[in-house]
Amino acid sequence: MRLIKRIFAALTTCCVSLPLFAGWGDVNMTPGVNALSREIFDLHMTIFWICVVIGVLVLGFMVYLIVAFRKKEGDKPAQFDDHPVLEMTWTVLFAVILTVMAVPATFTMIRAYDDAEGDINILITGHQWKWQYEYLEDEVSFFSNLLTDLDQRNNIAPKSDNYLLEVDEPLVIPTNKRIRFLITANDVIHSWWVPDFAVKQDAIPGFINTAWTQVDEEGIFRGQCTELCGQYHGYMPVVVKAVSPEDYNLWVNEKKEAKIQQALLTEKLWSTEELYEIGEGVYQTNCVACHQVNGEGLPPVFPALAGSDLVLNDKAKQIEILMEGVQGAAMQSYAEQLSEVDIAAVITYTRKAWGNDASGDGEIVIPKEILDYKNNKL
Amino acid sequence: MSAVIDSHSDDHHHGPAKGITRWLYTTNHKDIGTLYLWFSFLMLFLGGAMAMVIRAELFEPGSQIVSPEFYNQMLTNHGLIMVFGAVMPAFVGLANWIIPMQIGAPDMALPRMNNLSFWILPVAFGILISTFFMEGGGPNFGWTFYAPLSTTYAPPTVTFFIFAVHIMGASSIMGSINIITTILNMRAPGMTFMKMPLFTWTWLITAYLLIAVMPVLAGAVTMMLMDIHFGTSFFNAAGGGDPVLFQHIFWFFGHPEVYIMILPAFGIVSHIIETFSRKPIFGYTSMVYAIASIALLSFIVWAHHMFTVGMPIAGELFFMYTTMLIAIPTGVKVFNWLSTMFKGSISFETPMLFSIAFVALFTIGGLSGLMLAIAPADFQYHDTYFVVAHFHYVLVPGAIFGIIAGVYYWLPKWTGNMYDEVLGKTHFWMSFISVNITFFPMHFVGLAGMPRRIPDYALQFADFNMVISIGAFIFGLTQLLFLFVILKSIFAGKQATTKVWEGAKGLEWTVASPAPYHTFETPPEVK
Numbered sequence: 001m002r003l004i005k006r007i008f009a010a011l012t013t014c015c016v017s018l019p020l021f022a023g024w025g026d027v028n029m030t031p032g033v034n035a036l037s038r039e040i041f042d043l044h045m046t047i048f049w050i051c052v053v054i055g056v057l058v059l060g061f062m063v064y065l066i067v068a069f070r071k072k073e074g075d076k077p078a079q080f081d082d083h084p085v086l087e088m089t090w091t092v093l094f095a096v097i098l099t100v101m102a103v104p105a106t107f108t109m110i111r112a113y114d115d116a117e118g119d120i121n122i123l124i125t126g127h128q129w130k131w132q133y134e135y136l137e138d139e140v141s142f143f144s145n146l147l148t149d150l151d152q153r154n155n156i157a158p159k160s161d162n163y164l165l166e167v168d169e170p171l172v173i174p175t176n177k178r179i180r181f182l183i184t185a186n187d188v189i190h191s192w193w194v195p196d197f198a199v200k201q202d203a204i205p206g207f208i209n210t211a212w213t214q215v216d217e218e219g220i221f222r223g224q225c226t227e228l229c230g231q232y233h234g235y236m237p238v239v240v241k242a243v244s245p246e247d248y249n250l251w252v253n254e255k256k257e258a259k260i261q262q263a264l265l266t267e268k269l270w271s272t273e274e275l276y277e278i279g280e281g282v283y284q285t286n287c288v289a290c291h292q293v294n295g296e297g298l299p300p301v302f303p304a305l306a307g308s309d310l311v312l313n314d315k316a317k318q319i320e321i322l323m324e325g326v327q328g329a330a331m332q333s334y335a336e337q338l339s340e341v342d343i344a345a346v347i348t349y350t351r352k353a354w355g356n357d358a359s360g361d362g363e364i365v366i367p368k369e370i371l372d373y374k375n376n377k378l
Numbered sequence: 379m380s381a382v383i384d385s386h387s388d389d390h391h392h393g394p395a396k397g398i399t400r401w402l403y404t405t406n407h408k409d410i411g412t413l414y415l416w417f418s419f420l421m422l423f424l425g426g427a428m429a430m431v432i433r434a435e436l437f438e439p440g441s442q443i444v445s446p447e448f449y450n451q452m453l454t455n456h457g458l459i460m461v462f463g464a465v466m467p468a469f470v471g472l473a474n475w476i477i478p479m480q481i482g483a484p485d486m487a488l489p490r491m492n493n494l495s496f497w498i499l500p501v502a503f504g505i506l507i508s509t510f511f512m513e514g515g516g517p518n519f520g521w522t523f524y525a526p527l528s529t530t531y532a533p534p535t536v537t538f539f540i541f542a543v544h545i546m547g548a549s550s551i552m553g554s555i556n557i558i559t560t561i562l563n564m565r566a567p568g569m570t571f572m573k574m575p576l577f578t579w580t581w582l583i584t585a586y587l588l589i590a591v592m593p594v595l596a597g598a599v600t601m602m603l604m605d606i607h608f609g610t611s612f613f614n615a616a617g618g619g620d621p622v623l624f625q626h627i628f629w630f631f632g633h634p635e636v637y638i639m640i641l642p643a644f645g646i647v648s649h650i651i652e653t654f655s656r657k658p659i660f661g662y663t664s665m666v667y668a669i670a671s672i673a674l675l676s677f678i679v680w681a682h683h684m685f686t687v688g689m690p691i692a693g694e695l696f697f698m699y700t701t702m703l704i705a706i707p708t709g710v711k712v713f714n715w716l717s718t719m720f721k722g723s724i725s726f727e728t729p730m731l732f733s734i735a736f737v738a739l740f741t742i743g744g745l746s747g748l749m750l751a752i753a754p755a756d757f758q759y760h761d762t763y764f765v766v767a768h769f770h771y772v773l774v775p776g777a778i779f780g781i782i783a784g785v786y787y788w789l790p791k792w793t794g795n796m797y798d799e800v801l802g803k804t805h806f807w808m809s810f811i812s813v814n815i816t817f818f819p820m821h822f823v824g825l826a827g828m829p830r831r832i833p834d835y836a837l838q839f840a841d842f843n844m845v846i847s848i849g850a851f852i853f854g855l856t857q858l859l860f861l862f863v864i865l866k867s868i869f870a871g872k873q874a875t876t877k878v879w880e881g882a883k884g885l886e887w888t889v890a891s892p893a894p895y896h897t898f899e900t901p902p903e904v905k
Contacts, residue, residue, distance in 0.1 A: 026822070026826055026838060027822035027825065027826060028822075028825050028826065029758050029825045029826075030826075030827070040754050040755055040757065040758060043752065043754060043755050044749070044752075044755045044758065047748070047749050047752055047755065048749065051745040051746070051748060051749060054745060055741060055742060055745050058712065058716070058738075058741050059738055059741070061716060062716065062719075062734065062737065062738055065716060065719040065720060065724070066719075066724065066726075066734065069655070069719060069720065069721060069722050069723065069724050070724055070725070070726075071656075071723045071724055071725040072723070075723050076723070077655065077656040077657045077721065077722045077723040078657060078720075078721035078722070079657065079658060080658075080660075080721075081657075081658040081659065081660055081661070081662065082660060082661050082662070082663070082664070083660075083661075083717070086717075087661055087664055087710070087713075087714075090709070090710070090713050091706060091709075091710060094705060094706045094709045094710075095706060098702045098703070098705060098706070101702065101748075101752065102698070102699060102702060105698065105752045105753065105754055105755070106695060106698075108754040109691060109694060109695060109698070109753050109754045110691065112754050112757065113691045113694070128531075152440070153440060153441050153834060154440065154441050155440040155441065159439060159440065159837060161837070162836070163439060163836055163837050164439075164834060164835065164836050165836050187526070187530075187531060188524075188526055188527040188530075188531050189524055189526075189527065189621055191686060191760075191761060193829070195758060195827045198757055198758055199757070200686050200757045200758065200760055200761075201686055201688065202686050202687045202688060204615075204621050204622060204687065204688070205526065205615050205616075205621060206615020206616065206620070206621065207615065207620075207621075207622070207688065209687075209688035210688075223827070224827075224829050224832070225829070226760065226761040226762065226829040226830075227524070227761060228450070228519065228520045228524070228527065228831045229527065230450075230518075230527060230531060231445075231446045231447040231450055231518070232446060233446075233450075233831060233832060234446065234829075234831075234832030234833050234834050234835070235446075235834075298447065299513075300513050300514050300533075300534065301514060301533060330531060
């Protein structure tokens, strides 16, 4: 019943009252929040109205033809089959209309393609299925993962307002500064899109594309990956938070401080329970997409961790895989993505969970071992 | 446009063979046409069933009936099957049936190759569909199969997919060679190029497009095969290759391919509008030149599918301008159709209804295509549902309505019986309404920011998606009615006359209904 009610509600809102639709913003492109996005919006509206006028004229003329020239008893259809002057006229007319559209489009294009260096340069890397942001001037770097949990996606828990458009850590940028994005990818092609900035740029492994923005107002802006990038393509949103330059500086300092704190944590003495608990959280955010909640994976592409011989008995190899990734497979290196604590914790978790504890050697990994691995490599 | 001097009666001493061998060994253009058409109908329902799964999954936000992985397999195979299995074979089937009869030829020029080019198609699709039952599942990288998602990161079954595409390509190339050879060599005496019926014209140009681009597609998948199995790095940046190269090659095939799927429909619709307006087609010469220019332009617009890959600005502008140019010949065609109706004496049988809907809705698809051509605006449109709306408007009420119109138009000639006009019109109105409920709201969700190819979506898109799904279910069910109408006309119905339609012109309307197994064994003479 609930469903039927919803269907009717949807049908009425969308079909019957379409012209009265309250939020025109829901059915049209956003004008966005900077000069370029507004310019593209204006261009869009210009060509949209030109197309609407052409469409209405053509369809209107069709209706006239259908009504005026229906077959009647004893009528004699005309037999003309060309009219060179008329044909020439409309060909030229089309060319004129197209020129009218092409001129403003060209100028907008030139402005969109400005790739001069920014006040702040951010390297954006697409991974299956998350974004990595590196602030080139400030040596701040982090990953941005989908926050929406599986219960919401599986219709167990009610969906939050920003369902599928929320992340654990948004990209933070200051207002009124020129931000240049350098966009690339680590595995397959992704595409980084924030409608409010009118920035959509493919993230291509091995190549760096540029885009830029300058935001006038503070706020949170949401977008999504727009290039099919594998099974969780629909689950890698982009969230950008624009703050005042002062707040931005505070945020950068906080990030730097947190990095130092994190380094100290590796020296701490950890209990198995502490590691297991942290590891479970890390696993939920980073690993479930492929290896699944129950550790069974999705063979043959994503191997199982539960009962895997490697996870049960080969601690050293497991550390190596997490640090280096697996060539030619979806498994990426987590050395840069996660802290030493998180890596040690998640390995510990996989070695303890799903009965692995009982069937394997049950050894845990502490953050110091990860640090040692890193140092030995140097 | 052409009159027939010799309307001879056909003898039946070379009748069809009995049983299954009639279909397996046949070299008769009508039998092969029938095979192609039934095969494409089967594929239409298979691809359609996949679309139903997609729409059921998108009925409401949240996970509904399939996993994201299977969803990707559905959207990939929906595209592949509709493009290569439904639309293209349907046009080849119509070409087989109609072109020899339109040009007064006894059969296709290369009948044995004709048999082969059909019978490898079920093999290709058998291979493609078999991947669903293999470990790792079917292709899941979109019908555009961008590398490296389709190479390094593809399921192991991708090799079967590559092989299937090779076979489909071979089938298309053989079919095209056959059509070109037939049209160039076997026209009835007196039928000059500028007297050729427009369906034959559109197919002649389409066949050249196919011969030009199918080898390019074969090249692309072969390079994938090498990357996957033989250690090359055509599309692997880590080995010095370029993932964008794949897109350039693919779309150099892909853009002519989309015209391959619409040009024959232009031909069909031209005949139908002329017939039911009881007036000669307006601007025949400009129609032919328009088709030829669309075909030529299709080779220099491919990168408008790639405005966001980071091309230099000169590339963006070049492809924007060339793409916009296509609007000119396309606009000429639309105006010619309207002028054909002007001062005509129009009746609205089912083929005409589908053709008028074709012109109207193809115009909408053309206009949204023009919007997409504007490169800076495309930054916002690219890979959203706006694009999905656009290409479905040109492919469903475009190509598929064109095919359906053609089927209704020629069905009495094939079966000898008139189809049920009431059911035909019901089929039309149900299709027309539901196709718009399905695809029109996609413009809105696309502009509002919904990316394509996602299995789940944010809450603000929920209402429209439910409407879209309902429209899609109605459209899907309605096509069962089409199947029923066809079956009914095969087994029963008012006996069709030779001419079938009052305003019909052309040689195919001079042979008996149903068309005898062999027609034009003595070529007719065209004045």
